[in-house]
Amino acid sequence: MENKKAKELIEKYNNGTATEQERALLNSWYNDRSNTMDNELPEPDYDHWNRKIASQLPGKSKKTFSWIKYSAAAAILIITGAGLFFYKQSGHKPNEVTASATASITPGKRSATLTLANGKKIRLSEANNGSLAEEMGVSISKTKDGELVYEVEDSNVQSNQTNTLSTAKGETYQVRLPDGSLVWLNAESSLIYPASFNKNSVRRIELTGEGYFEIAKDKKRPFVVKTSLQEVTVLGTHFNIHAYPEEKANFTTLLEGSVKVADGKDQKILVPDQQSATTGNGLSIKTVEAEDVIAWKNGLFIFNDESLESVMREISRWYDIEVVYRNVDRNKLFFGGISRYDSISKILKKLELTGGVHFKIEGRRIIVSK
Numbered sequence: 001m002e003n004k005k006a007k008e009l010i011e012k013y014n015n016g017t018a019t020e021q022e023r024a025l026l027n028s029w030y031n032d033r034s035n036t037m038d039n040e041l042p043e044p045d046y047d048h049w050n051r052k053i054a055s056q057l058p059g060k061s062k063k064t065f066s067w068i069k070y071s072a073a074a075a076i077l078i079i080t081g082a083g084l085f086f087y088k089q090s091g092h093k094p095n096e097v098t099a100s101a102t103a104s105i106t107p108g109k110r111s112a113t114l115t116l117a118n119g120k121k122i123r124l125s126e127a128n129n130g131s132l133a134e135e136m137g138v139s140i141s142k143t144k145d146g147e148l149v150y151e152v153e154d155s156n157v158q159s160n161q162t163n164t165l166s167t168a169k170g171e172t173y174q175v176r177l178p179d180g181s182l183v184w185l186n187a188e189s190s191l192i193y194p195a196s197f198n199k200n201s202v203r204r205i206e207l208t209g210e211g212y213f214e215i216a217k218d219k220k221r222p223f224v225v226k227t228s229l230q231e232v233t234v235l236g237t238h239f240n241i242h243a244y245p246e247e248k249a250n251f252t253t254l255l256e257g258s259v260k261v262a263d264g265k266d267q268k269i270l271v272p273d274q275q276s277a278t279t280g281n282g283l284s285i286k287t288v289e290a291e292d293v294i295a296w297k298n299g300l301f302i303f304n305d306e307s308l309e310s311v312m313r314e315i316s317r318w319y320d321i322e323v324v325y326r327n328v329d330r331n332k333l334f335f336g337g338i339s340r341y342d343s344i345s346k347i348l349k350k351l352e353l354t355g356g357v358h359f360k361i362e363g364r365r366i367i368v369s370k
Contacts, residue, residue, distance in 0.1 A: 112173035117161035
C-alpha cells in the first residue's frame with residue numbers, strides 16, 4: 001500500500017470514520033511494514049501531536065509541547081489505536097530482544113475459573129460449550145464465543161448464594177450477569193456476584209483487579225460495584241474500574257451516562273471522560289481519554305504519560321512474567337500503543353528504541369536496566 005493511501009486511512013481511523021475493511025487493511029499494512037522496516041517508521045506530524053499530547057498532559061497548557069525534553073525522556077507516540085508507534089531515536093543501538101529468548105512467554109488468552117456457590121471450580125478454557133451448571137433456578141452456560149452467560153429460569157427464586165469469576169495472570173474473560181449486564185475482566189482479577197438478582201433491591205457485586213462494565217438499565221434497582229477503597233453506584237451505564245491491590249488508588253473511568261463514586265468520606269458524580277481516583281485519603285477527578293483506558297478490552301496496550309513501572313505492571317499481568325529493576329528510572333514516561341497479542345519481544349524492542357531502557361530475558365523473568 002502506498003504511503004499516501006496509508007496516511008488517508010490513518011486520518012480516517014483517527015476521525016472514527018474508517019470501515020471494518022479499512023481498519024483491517026491498515027492493520028495488515030502496519031504488520032507488513034513492522035516485519036520489514038522496523039527501524040524505518042515514517043516521521044509523524046509533530047505539530048499535530050504537539051497539540052494533542054500537550055492538551056492531555058495534566059498540569060500542562062495547550063502551548064507547544066517540548067519534543068526536546070521528551071526525546072531525552074524517551075517518549076513514544078501513538079498515531080492510531082491499531083498500535084502503530086512513532087518514536088524519536090536517541091542515537092544508540094538497543095539491545096537485541098530475540099524471539100528465541102521469549103519463545104516461552106506468550107500473550108494472555110481467554111480463560112478464567114468459575115467457582116460455584118457449592119465450592120465447585122470450573123476451568124472455563126477447558127469446559128465444553130453449552131450448559132455448565134444450574135443453581136437455584138439459574139442456568140449457567142458457556143457460548144462458542146467464550147462468554148459466560150447466566151439465565152434466570154425461575155423468576156420466583158430468591159438466593160443469596162454467590163459465584164466467583166477469577167482470572168489469573170495472562171487471562172481475560174467476559175460474563176453476562178443474571179440481570180443482563182456485561183462485564184469484561186482483565187488479567188489477575190476477580191468478580192463476586194449473586195447467582196441471581198431476583199428480589200434484591202440493590203444489584204451488588206465485588207471487584208478486585210480491573211473490569212469494564214456495561215450495566216443493564218433498571219431504575220428501580222441500582223447496581224453497586226464494591227472494591228477495597230470505594231463503592232460505585234449506577235442505574236445503567238458504561239464504565240471501567242481499575243482496582244488492583246498493589247496500586248496506590250482505585251480508578252473509575254466513565255464512558256457514558258453517569259456514576260456515583262463514594263469512599264466513605266466523600267462522594268462525587270462522574271460525567272463521560274472523567275476519571276476518579278480513590279486513595280483512602282480522598283477522592284479526586286480528572287478528565288481523560290476514556291477509550292484509551294479501556295484499550296485492554298479491545299486487545300491493545302495504550303500508554304498516555306505512564307511511568308515505566310506502570311507500563312511493566314500491565315505487561316507483567318498479561319504475559320505472566322516477573323519484572324526486576326536494576327539501576328533504572330521507574331518514573332520514566334511513555335506514550336504509545338501496541339497490540340496485546342504481539343510477541344513480547346516486539347513490545348520490548350519498541351520500548352528499547354525510545355532510549356534509556358534495556359531488557360534482558362531470564363526464563364520468565366525480565367531484567368530492566370539502563
